[in-house]
Amino acid sequence: MILFISIVSIVMLLSFIVILRVLLMERTLLKKLAYRDGVTGVLNRNAMDRFWGKCSDKRALAVLFLDLDHFKDINDTLGHQAGDLLLREVGQCLQEVTQHNKQVFRLGGDEFVIIMTNVTLENAESMAARVLDRLSNPFVIQGQKVIISGSIGISFNRASKVKRSELFKEADMAMYQAKRLGKGRYSVFNEDKHSYYKATELITVLKKSANS
Numbered sequence: 001m002i003l004f005i006s007i008v009s010i011v012m013l014l015s016f017i018v019i020l021r022v023l024l025m026e027r028t029l030l031k032k033l034a035y036r037d038g039v040t041g042v043l044n045r046n047a048m049d050r051f052w053g054k055c056s057d058k059r060a061l062a063v064l065f066l067d068l069d070h071f072k073d074i075n076d077t078l079g080h081q082a083g084d085l086l087l088r089e090v091g092q093c094l095q096e097v098t099q100h101n102k103q104v105f106r107l108g109g110d111e112f113v114i115i116m117t118n119v120t121l122e123n124a125e126s127m128a129a130r131v132l133d134r135l136s137n138p139f140v141i142q143g144q145k146v147i148i149s150g151s152i153g154i155s156f157n158r159a160s161k162v163k164r165s166e167l168f169k170e171a172d173m174a175m176y177q178a179k180r181l182g183k184g185r186y187s188v189f190n191e192d193k194h195s196y197y198k199a200t201e202l203i204t205v206l207k208k209s210a211n212s
């Protein structure tokens with residue numbers, strides 16, 4: 001009888017351990033899904049909120065707002081599945097050019113954000129140049145060669161107190177300025193002049209990327 005009770009206890013203990021492991025695995029998976037974009041695999045808005053909470057008190061913070069040019073045309077001609085595959089490829093490229101003090105996030109659609117901490121404006125411009133350079137290489141999607149470009153707006157903050165809404169608004173405005181100037185380039189929001197930008201032609205961007 002004692003032996004039987006011992007066996008039952010062991011079985012119950014092992015069952016509890018198995019259930020606990022399953023629950024921990026599910027929790028880890030759910031946590032991963034909560035902070036990862038389902039299409040591209042890069043970090044999502046939830047992850048950006050968490051990252052911002054850790055980095056917003058740092059000096060020299062840059063926000064790079066990337067919007068793909070003519071992405072709607074690709075969806076219309078090749079279909080949404082091809083569009084999702086292209087976004088995944090773009091996400092992988094962006095992750096390859098980021099490091100420990102740089103994080104890439106997908107906001108939705110064809111919009112991505114790169115947040116850089118403890119950097120100079122020159123570092124941010126160099127990063128934008130590298131991203132544009134990578135995007136200029138053709139992608140092969142479902143056996144078809146797809147050529148795209150991107151427009152990037154950069155906002156830069158030197159103060160210790162950072163307002164995300166302001167930095168994102170400035171980066172968004174700079175991105176639209178880059179599009180107005182012909183796409184495939186980046187534009188830097190000029191804090192001193194508020195409504196003026198420094199726009200860089202793509203050829204200059206690629207030269208700068210090659211020298212960095």
